[in-house]
Amino acid sequence: MPEITILGGGREVGRLSVLLETGTEKFILDHGIEVQSFEMPIKPKLPLDAILLSHAQLDHSGYVPGLYKSGYGGNVYGTGVTFDLSSLLLRDSLKIQDRNGIEPMYMAHDIKEMERKKKIVEFGRKEHVGSSVVEVHSSGHVPGSVSFIINSNQKRVMFTGDINFIDTQLMKAAALSYQNIDMLITEATYSHKNHPERTAAEDRLREIAQETIYNNGILLLPTFAVGRTQELLLILHDLGFPIYLDGMGITATEVIMSYPESVRNIERLKKAFGKAHKIAKSSQREAILSKPCIVITTAGMLNGGPIGYYIKRLHKRENCTMVISGFQVEGTVGRKLLDTGRYINEGLDIKPNMKVEQIDFSAHTDHDHLIEFFKKTNPGKIVLVHGDRTPEFAQELKHMGFDAYAPANGDKIKV
Numbered sequence: 118m119p120e121i122t123i124l125g126g127g128r129e130v131g132r133l134s135v136l137l138e139t140g141t142e143k144f145i146l147d148h149g150i151e152v153q154s155f156e157m158p159i160k161p162k163l164p165l166d167a168i169l170l171s172h173a174q175l176d177h178s179g180y181v182p183g184l185y186k187s188g189y190g191g192n193v194y195g196t197g198v199t200f201d202l203s204s205l206l207l208r209d210s211l212k213i214q215d216r217n218g219i220e221p222m223y224m225a226h227d228i229k230e231m232e233r234k235k236k237i238v239e240f241g242r243k244e245h246v247g248s249s250v251v252e253v254h255s256s257g258h259v260p261g262s263v264s265f266i267i268n269s270n271q272k273r274v275m276f277t278g279d280i281n282f283i284d285t286q287l288m289k290a291a292a293l294s295y296q297n298i299d300m301l302i303t304e305a306t307y308s309h310k311n312h313p314e315r316t317a318a319e320d321r322l323r324e325i326a327q328e329t330i331y332n333n334g335i336l337l338l339p340t341f342a343v344g345r346t347q348e349l350l351l352i353l354h355d356l357g358f359p360i361y362l363d364g365m366g367i368t369a370t371e372v373i374m375s376y377p378e379s380v381r382n383i384e385r386l387k388k389a390f391g392k393a394h395k396i397a398k399s400s401q402r403e404a405i406l407s408k409p410c411i412v413i414t415t416a417g418m419l420n421g422g423p424i425g426y427y428i429k430r431l432h433k434r435e436n437c438t439m440v441i442s443g444f445q446v447e448g449t450v451g452r453k454l455l456d457t458g459r460y461i462n463e464g465l466d467i468k469p470n471m472k473v474e475q476i477d478f479s480a481h482t483d484h485d486h487l488i489e490f491f492k493k494t495n496p497g498k499i500v501l502v503h504g505d506r507t508p509e510f511a512q513e514l515k516h517m518g519f520d521a522y523a524p525a526n527g528d529k530i531k532v
């Protein structure tokens with residue numbers, strides 16, 4: 118009887134990993150880290166047959182090299198852009214581990230081993246692993262992100278990775294309906310709420326950009342390198358204001374542009390990126406602060422990266438604004454700032470005079486879309502992961518007649 122074991126991401130956002138034992142093959146579905154604490158998933162027992170990697174972000178990919186370190190020698194399946202972005206993010210993570218004085222979780226040669234063992238998947242093509250057949254579907258979350266359906270021993274198990282069912286500036290929406298799914302393992306980051314209308318959020322950001330710049334201020338946009346950097350650029354590029362890109366978002370955008378089919382409209386992205394100024398070295402930062410502008414800089418949850426510099430230089434200026442647009446995990450600098458109004462990081466503990474606003478541009482689906490997805494797909498079992506309010510949501514789904522589960526890490530469920 119096929120069975121899954123939750124290795125990470127049970128009743129929490131981050132370090133997602135699921136072991137799927139089909140009876141003939143053993144799959145690892147993602148193997149991420151908790152981005153704030155670097156906590157890793159439960160170690161699976163070797164041997165394993167394959168790792169399926171849904172996308173590049175570290176809460177999904179962050180400990181894949183760790184599996185190679187512990188002796189795994191098989192393949193890892195993902196899209197080309199996922200692998201190129203993972204290489205970037207994993208090497209950066211290694212640097213951050215070093216800077217934070219953490220004993221490295223893996224070595225550069227483990228990342229190389231992962232790169233050597235990569236198997237590139239494409240939409241619409243089926244991958245054969247032993248007697249199992251793996252289908253690949255676009256998940257609409259970030260460039261390269263996919264959902265997998267594993268067909269094995271007459272069962273169909275779907276793993277969404279992170280999924281989004283609306284079109285964004287950058288990505289086309291994922292499909293809502295899949296056939297004959299026995300078990301659906303889905304992310305549930307926003308199972309507790311609905312996102313605001315996308316166009317309203319975009320209008321609000323443009324409005325803030327205009328107000329800030331007319332007040333001679335600077336709009337700071339700390340954000341994730343993969344996905345959100347490009348999304349914000351696409352929303353703001355045609356306002357005609359100078360936009361500066363700083364940090365890993367620059368290289369990430371270049372990688373994404375080398376896979377034109379991974380985004381909704383490559384020409385718009387090329388145009389927006391072409392017009393933006395790139396900060397190549399830290400010595401260039403000071404000069405841009407003398408005039409009003411928009412700065413999109415890497416550091417999704419404010420913990421590290423160039424954003425620290427900009428906050429130090431601009432926090433006293435009332436005519437500047439910082440917009441936080443991503444999910445802020447508990448315990449991060451960004452979460453604390455939103456909860457308490459204080460920026461506590463790198464020896465600073467300040468209450469910024471600049472305006473701080475949160476706008477929801479999530480690339481994760483929300484409560485109502487998840488329910489629509491479940492109704493259209495009608496899976497035999499629903500397993501909720503990658504969310505910190507999954508038990509409540511499972512209850513709600515049970516009342517609607519679904520066979521829903523909110524497992525904790527270590528729990529096993531029969532398919």
Ligand SMILES: [Zn+2]
Pocket residue numbers: 174176177279503
């Ligand atoms: Zn995620």
